Amino acid sequence: MEHSVEKQFTSEIMNKILSTYQLDTNFKKLGDFENYAFEVYHEGEAKILRVTHSSHRTQKELESELDWIQYLHGCGISIPAVFLSPNGNTVEAFQSEDSVFYASLFEKAPGNPVKLVDFDEKLFRIWGKVIGKMHHFTKNYQPGENIQPRYQWDENDLLRLEYYYPKSDQEALKAARNVVAEIEKLPKTKDFYGLIHTDVHAGNFFYDGDSIHIFDFDDASYHFFASDIAIPLYYFLISKHLYGTRGERNEFAREFMQAFLEGYREENELSQECIETIPLFLKLRDVDLYSVFSKKMPAEERTERIQHWIAEIKERIEKNVAIVDLDLNSNLK
Known part of the structure; x- marks a missing residue:
């Protein structure tokens, strides 16, 4: 704060x-x-x-x-x-x-905070199932009387990139703008876009062994459904493999996504076009987080872990690569 x-x-x-x-x-x-x-x-x-x-x-x-x-x-x-x-x-x-x-x-949500030992196929499938169910029902949501609609994804304060990115990071700033511009071109159809949570990582739900109970809807906005799939994957990889190799991340990403999408598809249809945009939203999370660290965390308060995280984010943004490589034409179908 x-x-x-x-x-x-x-x-x-x-x-x-x-x-x-x-x-x-x-x-x-x-x-x-x-x-x-x-x-x-x-x-x-x-x-x-x-x-x-x-x-x-x-x-x-x-x-x-x-x-x-x-x-x-x-x-x-x-x-x-x-x-x-x-x-x-x-x-x-x-x-x-x-x-x-x-x-x-x-x-107060039932269950308990998620621990690393909880990360298994059962949890990933439940995770996907709940998000799929939210996406299914959000398609028919209409704000109540006198309720102002939530903001659109590109109205997010963190996307004031010129304000938050250090002046010395012009290469990262240019690459980040390109990510945002790519997303702006995507179609906003009912099956592709709607009001979503935007931040369903393991820190924002409790788990009781059979169900997850999601909270912290503070960042909810009208956004692309693929973002709600990319964010769990992104933070799962950070939790398990902040210091891991790209190969290790790729292996665990395959395991996560196979189980997660199985659960998701039980509740909501998922097109191949939507799946193919997931890497783009992994890049957007890097873009957002670079702003977050600049806004919320002065350099003198950054731990070794945070410094490592920021350095990786900056490198990925400048190289225009996502945190992980997904085989979009095989295991995710």
Whole structure:
């Protein structure tokens, strides 16, 4: 979280939020990267409180995210329910100096965080199945009354590349622009494009051995379905083989994609044209992350692992290659 936001998020603001939602005064902080996340309690029952600063999202943007979550939850997809405040709102606003903090309350997802030992064909298949189911139902989603539609993929703040890429990285900047330009040419048909989560990596769901329970829909946007397939693959490879060779990544990518796509196809049709764009969205994740590290992580705070990651990303962007080589004409059909 930016230091300027941290200074404004006082104990007084937190106490107002707890009081408004009639929550117990004890809580546990879970995260603070782009939003604050807390485990809170109502009469001893655990729930999840998310607090967002107005520099990150507007109230309308948050309400549109929660409208979609409620729709998917109603379709039987295992995602945490949204709780209304005592005032009947999905989002409550709290003034702080010259800005605002927005609070929303969610059901706590069942299951547990995913561990490396959980990465097997069963999990990959379930992972694909849930995303396929989300894509199937999102095709018929219509925003509720007075709900502002979520933004389009190319309205993402991280794609202000000239703003986030260091001035010394002109070669990477030019190559990144070309990736974005390629994606802009893709058709936005109903079976190719729609409102998606955009960030279903293993850190954004819990696993109970039989099902995954997805959360953190903060980055949901109208995007290409192939992106929701590329992102799980990308972060799986980073989790398992940040320091691995390209050959090792290729081998594990084949195992992952075969099981993942089997599960996906149980819930949603997947064209060969869609599959063939997956490498392009692996490249886009590199483009996005290069902006993320510039925006969120000063050089002096970067660990050896992060420095290695950034160096690899920059090299791939400049060479116009994805994190892995996929045999798009054989094992993914």
